[in-house]
Amino acid sequence: MVGGGPSDIPADGPLVFIANHPYRILDGMMMGNLLDQTRGDFRILANSVFRRVVELNRIVLPILFDE
Secondary structure, rough: OOOOOHHHHHOOOOOOOOOOOOHHHHHHHHHHHHHHHHOOOEEEEHHHHHHHHHOOOEEEEEEEOOO
């Protein structure tokens, strides 16, 4: 996080987290873990291949990269 920490994440209301993937898949995993601990009401735009993991179906909004 730039200029903040977990305590700066609002408990409710709109929120957008954006990653530029400097650490490949790790940034998404870290952000997902952080949001799961602080809010729980989040979704992640990700490659549809992640829907193969049953535990991620609740949070992944799949994107097809076939085209």
